[in-house]
Amino acid sequence: MGTRTSLIISVGMLSVLAAACGSSVPPPNDRLASAEAAARSAKELGADNNPKAQLELKLATEQIDQAKKLMADGDNKRADLVLQRANADAELAVMLAKESNAKAEADKAQENVKNIKAGK
């Protein structure tokens, strides 16, 4: 009788805690905004011109969509994690695009030096 009562109490408390956890995670609006901003800037930097950057951008976009659905379903906790993934992908896409652009500019500048040396 005593043990059963305490078991019931324990289970009840756990349920309450679980419920509290589920509802206490606020919607990860900031993470969503930053992931979307990063994805946008990757696109602007020409991520679609570089296969690896393009893939990362695609992954980011898909996960942003996935996170939005999870938020609509009230699973903010999972949405937050998915958005962390999306952010990592989008930031990587940004940097890959930047790298690609910087390399192109470096090539151009070096070509220019070569031309000057050749006296063109």
Added chain:
Amino acid sequence: MRSSRFVAFSLALVSVFAVACGNTLPPKELVDARAAYQSAAKGPAGQQAPAELHVAKQALDQAERAFSDDADSPETKDYAYIATRKAELADATARALIAQKDKEAAGRDASNLTAEQLRTARNELNSTKHNLEKTQDQLAAEKLAREAAEKKAAQALADLQKIASVTKEARGMVITLSGSVLFASNESTLLPAAMLKLNEVADALTKGNPDSNITVEGHTDSQGQKQYNQDLSKKRADAVRDQLVSRGVAQDRIKAVGIGSDRPIASNNTAEGRANNRRVEIIVEPPKHN
């Protein structure tokens, strides 16, 4: 008794599971994340992007913690996924920075080269300008000198024309002096007045034609013996030459020849013609270097 045995069994089962969990192989995502971090750490990120590499390490640590806390937790895969991207981000950041530095270095090279070429071009231009100015100065000086020489020559010719007949012929400028002005009859000694006249001629020659070779020719009329005339004309030519030399005409460019009566310029049948034939011609050859 029976329930306590069940509890013990349950505990044992849980322990087995726990041990099994501890031995669970890491998920592919975590293996990838470890490899990605190792690769980034070995690459240029250590030098170029240490902050990003540190973030990647923290992300990997988080994934490792999630794995060791609960080998089957889905979060392990998420954190490992993120850690892989962070490692790749560090690597890409480093490569982008290197490319940026390459570009800047090339830009500096280009502007240095351009400046150098500009400097070279400017130097060449200055040198050309300098040479041009020099050439122009030289040309101007030469022009002045030439004009002065021409003026001198013209003046000399004008001077000569006052005292003698001057003609331009193929053999050069011919100054003809009448024999009677220079010498007494049958004499080869210059008259005093002739000396003065020849001095003027010498002055004109040294002034106007300092480089020309000069021939002095003595001519007679056809009266008398030919040999006598020949000797007389030679002596007279010598006398004129000596006088010119004494007045400053360079000795090595003047010679005297006796022509005798061989080249009359007028008839020997009249007194006037004979008088014209008795003469001394001073031939000034055109200067060779012109």
